[in-house]
Every structure is written in C-alpha cells, then in structure tokens.
Amino acid sequence: MRTSRRARAGQYAALLAYLVFLAFPFLWLISTAFKPARELASLHPTWLPQDPTLDNFRQAFDEQPLLRAAANSLVAALGAAVIAVLIATPMAYVMARHRTRLAKAATGWVVVSQAFPFVLVIIPLFLVLKNLRLIDSVPGLIMVYVVWALPFALWMLVGYVRAVPAEMEEAAAVDGAGKVRTLVSITAPLLAPGIVATALFAFISAWNEFFFALVLLKTPEKQTLPVVLTHFLGAEGVADLGPLAAAAFLATIPSLVVFALIQKRITGGMLAGAVKS
Amino acid sequence: MRTGWLTGLVAGLLIVTGSGCSGDGSGSEDGRITLRFQSLAWQKESVDANKELVREWNAAHPDVEVEYVQGSWDSVHDQLLTSFEGGEAPDIIHDASDDLADFAYGGYLADLSGLLSQRLTSDIPERSWETTTFGDGVYGVPFLQEPRVLIANAEWLKESGVRIPTPEKPWSWDEFRRITDELSGGDGKYGVAWPLKEPVSATLNLSLSTGGQLFHRGADGKVRIRFEEGDEVVPRTIHDQVNTDGSASGSTLGSGGSDTLPGFFGGKYAMVPLGFSYRQQIVQQAPKGFDWQVLPAPAGADGLTQGVSPQTLSVAEDSPHKKEAAAFIDFLLRPDNMVRLARGDWMLPTGSEALRDPALRSEKDGWAVGTALAADLRSAPAQSVRGYPEWKDKVATPAFQEYYSGAIGLGELRRRLVKDGNLVLARYQR
Numbered sequence: 001m002r003t004s005r006r007a008r009a010g011q012y013a014a015l016l017a018y019l020v021f022l023a024f025p026f027l028w029l030i031s032t033a034f035k036p037a038r039e040l041a042s043l044h045p046t047w048l049p050q051d052p053t054l055d056n057f058r059q060a061f062d063e064q065p066l067l068r069a070a071a072n073s074l075v076a077a078l079g080a081a082v083i084a085v086l087i088a089t090p091m092a093y094v095m096a097r098h099r100t101r102l103a104k105a106a107t108g109w110v111v112v113s114q115a116f117p118f119v120l121v122i123i124p125l126f127l128v129l130k131n132l133r134l135i136d137s138v139p140g141l142i143m144v145y146v147v148w149a150l151p152f153a154l155w156m157l158v159g160y161v162r163a164v165p166a167e168m169e170e171a172a173a174v175d176g177a178g179k180v181r182t183l184v185s186i187t188a189p190l191l192a193p194g195i196v197a198t199a200l201f202a203f204i205s206a207w208n209e210f211f212f213a214l215v216l217l218k219t220p221e222k223q224t225l226p227v228v229l230t231h232f233l234g235a236e237g238v239a240d241l242g243p244l245a246a247a248a249f250l251a252t253i254p255s256l257v258v259f260a261l262i263q264k265r266i267t268g269g270m271l272a273g274a275v276k277s
Numbered sequence: 278m279r280t281g282w283l284t285g286l287v288a289g290l291l292i293v294t295g296s297g298c299s300g301d302g303s304g305s306e307d308g309r310i311t312l313r314f315q316s317l318a319w320q321k322e323s324v325d326a327n328k329e330l331v332r333e334w335n336a337a338h339p340d341v342e343v344e345y346v347q348g349s350w351d352s353v354h355d356q357l358l359t360s361f362e363g364g365e366a367p368d369i370i371h372d373a374s375d376d377l378a379d380f381a382y383g384g385y386l387a388d389l390s391g392l393l394s395q396r397l398t399s400d401i402p403e404r405s406w407e408t409t410t411f412g413d414g415v416y417g418v419p420f421l422q423e424p425r426v427l428i429a430n431a432e433w434l435k436e437s438g439v440r441i442p443t444p445e446k447p448w449s450w451d452e453f454r455r456i457t458d459e460l461s462g463g464d465g466k467y468g469v470a471w472p473l474k475e476p477v478s479a480t481l482n483l484s485l486s487t488g489g490q491l492f493h494r495g496a497d498g499k500v501r502i503r504f505e506e507g508d509e510v511v512p513r514t515i516h517d518q519v520n521t522d523g524s525a526s527g528s529t530l531g532s533g534g535s536d537t538l539p540g541f542f543g544g545k546y547a548m549v550p551l552g553f554s555y556r557q558q559i560v561q562q563a564p565k566g567f568d569w570q571v572l573p574a575p576a577g578a579d580g581l582t583q584g585v586s587p588q589t590l591s592v593a594e595d596s597p598h599k600k601e602a603a604a605f606i607d608f609l610l611r612p613d614n615m616v617r618l619a620r621g622d623w624m625l626p627t628g629s630e631a632l633r634d635p636a637l638r639s640e641k642d643g644w645a646v647g648t649a650l651a652a653d654l655r656s657a658p659a660q661s662v663r664g665y666p667e668w669k670d671k672v673a674t675p676a677f678q679e680y681y682s683g684a685i686g687l688g689e690l691r692r693r694l695v696k697d698g699n700l701v702l703a704r705y706q707r
Contacts, residue, residue, distance in 0.1 A: 037561050041539050041542050041558075042543070043542065043544075045539075062321075063324070122355070123358075126365075210351075214349065214352055215355070220346060223347075227349065230349040233319065233351055234350055234554075235350045236350075236475065238533075238534065238554075238558070
C-alpha cells in the first residue's frame with residue numbers, strides 16, 4: 001500500500017514536471033509579451049514583468065495588420081479542417097472496412113507521403129496551382145492544406161473506424177437499416193470524437209503553417225498570421241522581440257479556444273466509444 | 278457517385294476562386310504598368326521609408342504604378358526560387374548579394390548592365406558592384422551594407438585607461454588581444470564576447486583585414502581553398518582569447534548577436550563585435566545611463582578592410598517591364614532617398630553622395646565611425662564561389678566551432694577547411 005502511494009506520488013510528480021515542461025515556453029511567451037524593451041535585455045530575466053506594459057501589443061498592431069492576417073488564417077484553417085474531414089471520412093471507412101491489397105497499398109502510401117519534404121513538392125504544386133489560376137488566393141491555399149493534411153487525417157480516421165465494432169453495423173443491417181442509414185445513424189455518431197480530433201489536427205496544422213502561405217500568397221492583404229509574424233524578424237535572425245512575442249501570443253489564442261471548445265467532446269466521445277466496445 | 282461529389286467540390290472551389298485569381302502582376306489593359314516590389318525591410322522606420330518612397334514614385338508616375346509587397350528574410354531564398362520557377366516572381370526584388378549567385382547563374386535575374394543610369398552606376402563604387410557582378414553581368418544594385426564593428430562599454434574603457442581606437446588609428450589584432458586581456462577581470466567579466474553562431478562569415482569577412490583570402494581562383498578558373506598565414510590571424514586571436522587568455526567568454530560562442538546584449542548591458546563584457554545595424558537594438562534596449570560607443574574592428578596588414586554582403590535590388594528576368602523597374606530602382610536610390618533607407622535600417626548606404634550626407638556623419642550613435650569605414654568594405658570572400666553554402670554548412674561551420682571551443686587545434690582546422698573543403702568545391706567545378 002505504501003509502495004503504491006509512493007509510486008502514485010512519483011507519477012504525479014512526473015506528470016507535473018511534464019506539464020511544467022510543456023507550459024514553460026507558453027508562459028515565457030506571455031511574460032515576454034508584457035515586458036518593456038529594457039527588461040527584455042536584462043541580464044537577470046524575471047518570471048513576471050517588473051514593469052508590465054501593453055506597448056508591445058500596441059506596436060505589433062500598429063506595425064502589422066494582425067487582425068486581417070488572423071482572419072485569413074482562420075478562413076484557411078477552418079476551410080482546410082472541414083474539407084479534409086469531409087474527404088477523409090468516407091475514404092477512411094472504406095480503407096478500414098475493406099482490407100484489400102489496394103487499401104493496404106494506400107495505407108503504405110499515406111505513411112510514405114508524410115516523409116516528403118516541403119521543398120520537394122512546392123515547385124510542382126506551385127505550377128499546378130498556377131495552371132488552375134489558384135495562386136495568390138486563400139481557396140488555393142486551402143486546397144494545399146487539405147492535400148497536405150489528408151494523409152494523416154486519413155490515417156487517424158482509419159484507426160477510429162476500426163474501433164467501431166463492425167457487429168453494430170451488421171446488427172443494424174439485420175434490423176433492416178440500409179447502408180446509408182447505418183452510416184449516418186450508427187457509425188457517424190460513434191466516429192464523432194475521431195472526426196473532431198482529426199478536424200482539430202487539420203485546423204492546427206493549417207493555422208501554424210508558414211512556408212506554403214509564404215510562397216503561394218503574394219498580395220499583402222491575403223497573407224496569413226505566420227507569414228505576418230516573420231515581418232518582426234530581420235536578417236540573420238535579429239528580432240523585434242517584444243512585438244513578436246505579443247503577436248505570437250495572440251496567434252496562439254484561436255488554437256487554444258478551438259481546443260477548449262471541443263476537448264470535452266473528444267474525451268466524452270472517447271469514453272462513450274469505450275463503453276460501447 | 279464518390280467521383281461525382283469530389284469533382285463537384287473541385288469545380289466549386291474553382292468557381293469560388295475564379296474571381297480572386299491574380300494576374301501576372303504587370304497587366305497594362307489601360308496602358309498603365311504595375312510593378313511589384315518585394316521589400317524585405319522589417320524595422321518600422323525602414324518599412325515606413327520604403328512605403329513613403331513608393332507613394333512618392335506613384336504620385337509622380339501615374340503610368341507606372343509600383344505595388345509594395347512585404348517580404349520576409351525568413352526563407353526568402355526558397356520563396357523566390359519557387360516564384361521564379363512558377364513565373365510569378367516580383368518585378369523588383371530586394372535580397373542580399375550573397376543570395377544572388379544561384380539566381381544570377383540560373384537565369385532568373387535580369388542583367389542590369391545597360392539598364393541603369395550613369396548617375397547611379399558611377400555613384401556606387403566598383404568594390405560594391407563586385408558583390409553583384411557574376412560572370413559578365415550585373416544582377417543587382419548593392420545599396421545598403423554594414424561593417425562589423427566593436428560596440429564597447431564606454432565607461433569601462435575610459436576607466437581602464439586603454440587607448441581608444443579610431444578609424445584613423447585602429448587597434449591591431451595583437452593590440453586588441455592584449456587589451457581584451459587587460460580589460461577582463463577574471464570574476465566573470467570579459468574583455469570581449471564573440472557571438473559566433475555563424476562563425477564562417479564573421480571569420481572570413483574579418484580575415485580580409487589580415488590579407489586572408491581563403492578562396493583562390495586559379496588560371497583554369499577553378500576556385501581552391503588555401504589556409505595561409507593571413508587566414509590564421511583572426512581565428513587564432515579568437516581562439517586564444519577564449520582558450521588561452523580567458524578574456525573572451527566561451528559561453529557566447531554559440532549565440533547570436535542579440536543574445537549577447539543582456540550580458541553587455543549587465544556589465545559582463547567590455548565589448549561585443551556586432552553588425553553596424555545592431556545599434557538600433559542597443560538604443561532601444563540599453564538601460565538608462567548606459568554609456569556605449571562604436572569602435573572600428575581591429576586592423577591587420579590590409580588595414581580596416583573587411584568583407585560585406587550588401588542588400589541589393591534586382592529585376593526579375595521574366596519581368597516584361599525591366600526598363601521601368603530599373604527606373605524605379607534608380608529613383609529609390611537617389612542620394613537623398615538612399616539616406617532615408619540607410620537611416621531606417623541603421624546601415625550604411627553604398628552610394629558615395631549619400632555617404633557624404635551630414636545625417637550619416639554625426640557622432641551620435643556611432644554613425645561617423647561607420648561611414649569612415651565604408652571605403653574599406655569589400656565583397657565577402659566567398660560570395661561568388663559555387664558550392665560555398667555546402668562547404669560552409671558541412672565543413673567550415675563545425676570546424677570553426679570546434680576550433681573556437683578548443684576541441685581541435687589550428688592544424689586540424691586547416692586540414693578540414695582545406696582538404697575536406699576542396700573535395701566539396703571540386704564537385705561543383707567539374
């Protein structure tokens with residue numbers, strides 16, 4: 001009993017250390033965002049700003065169109081998440097339920113495709129989008145994000161579909177439900193947490209993406225937040241640290257909000273699935 | 278059925294985007310030309326100056342409108358390469374001269390030789406043009422540059438009683454080593470902090486002062502590396518300051534320039550060798566009452582000579598309006614305008630007339646020391662050497678890092694730079 005209590009204390013300590021490790025960069029970012037320039041250059045940095053200021057936020061908004069960039073990012077990330085899920089869900093269902101050679105090959109290809117470096121695909125992609133007249137447009141960027149997110153989304157969803165017992169669908173069929181009815185009324189609700197998690201993944205990866213947005217969007221009014229954030233950086237990594245931290249802090253908020261809104265649904269859904277299986 | 282909805286989705290997206298598509302950026306349906314100018318200016322004063330100049334140009338040239346596009350130093354090479362390959366590059370391109378070689382040899386940039394005015398061509402000295410000349414063509418206009426200088430804690434230097442160097446009477450490298458030794462207190466205080474996150478360009482550029490060439494082009498046109506006496510002085514000084522004298526902090530060797538500033542402001546280091554434009558950060562961040570000054574980098578057998586890679590303006594080969602683009606560059610780089618750009622970026626202009634401007638000759642914030650160094654700035658040694666980026670990343674950076682930290686000696690450094698380096702360069706020169 002004593003050993004078990006000690007082990008549990010150790011587990012909590014490890015968990016706490018891990019949380020601190022994860023939270024440190026974010027907390028430091030917040031602290032930096034509120035520090036005046038002279039405090040940022042102090043030899044003895046403090047956890048909390050000694051003389052907190054909103055100047056960095058003022059300067060960030062004054063120098064760069066952060067709201068417009070955030071709106072562009074939001075459209076791109078939401079569009080990518082919705083479309084990726086719409087495409088990946090039926091594909092994942094087929095791949096999970098019909099384990100043919102083709103499905104296996106497709107799974108293999110999905111894994112391999114994750115290893116492609118950006119630079120390898122960007123030029124052909126650029127040319128394709130140019131021919132489609134989709135360069136310098138947010139919908140064009142959404143298409144790229146969908147294609148980029150699709151393999152991993154598919155991979156995630158295949159796992160979720162496999163977790164839904166096929167016997168439940170068979171039972172529905174025995175009860176007279178058609179294929180579509182079964183999918184809509186039985187499978188889809190059980191898949192909901194997986195779909196939400198996948199959408200969240202696609203949203204966050206599109207929200208944070210920098211290079212495609214940098215290359216594909218030319219008009220300043222269409223640039224996304226990660227691209228605008230680099231405008232606080234000079235040559236050889238010199239940075240306007242205060243405004244950069246302020247803008248970066250603001251840029252993390254939408255991801256946090258989206259996650260906070262749907263995290264209950266993810267965990268709730270997972271538990272529900274566990275009981276049913 | 279499945280194919281149906283997918284086709285519908287793609288078609289839908291095409292319809293949605295139909296109205297949002299871009300043209301080629303230079304359409305002239307009404308006879309009006311539009312040029313896209315991608316600027317990498319990032320500091321507020323510099324962005325403001327660029328935008329203001331674009332507005333002035335547009336007001337004076339109703340037939341040739343310039344559209345300002347904010348670029349970013351981060352990933353600019355890949356971004357430009359993709360734009361060139363896709364035929365969507367901006368008409369006027371802001372970059373650094375050490376990034377131009379691949380684009381120039383790749384045929385992406387226009388040869389500006391016959392496009393620039395005599396005024397601009399003669400205003401910028403030949404040594405600056407060398408940084409953008411590749412083969413027989415000129416592929417960019419060098420317009421801003423920054424020497425490496427010593428930013429010093431003025432009070433510390435004054436109290437120590439050491440001789441304060443000037444551009445006319447700089448320290449020699451030996452004197453510099455002796456003085457940093459004299460300045461360090463041994464109680465966590467150092468005479469100098471070298472921020473050498475990027476050790477190669479700093480070492481090579483400063484080594485020009487001691488006659489270090491490292492890259493030697495033979496009669497066959499091929500470049501070979503030789504590490505001679507002139508190449509040894511700067512690396513040996515830094516190595517000895519860190520490892521023998523203890524007058525330079527070893528902990529800053531892996532840091533960038535900005536990372537050393539807190540220690541500098543906190544009184545840990547008497548001097549920090551930094552690019553000239555770092556003065557802006559110092560003005561912004563230094564504690565109240567902190568007294569600092571700009572000193573010239575030490576001089577060697579070749580005086581104060583050092584290598585630089587100036588910022589440049591180029592025209593895309595694909596631009597249908599090269600003449601107009603060159604005219605805009607000419608406007609942007611008129612002496613008065615060059616001064617505005619230089620002040621915005623806290624850098625030195627390349628133009629001789631701009632350099633004479635009283636605003637850049639002021640003692641305040643060290644401008645006068647910088648302008649006095651302008652005549653000694655040369656093209657960075659490795660600028661036009663094909664294969665340099667690979668040599669730098671795979672051979673030179675780790676070799677210099679290990680040498681400066683004391684892990685290897687000068688002999689091993691030489692062996693790696695020369696033997697391993699020539700193997701790399703040979704692959705690019707077959």
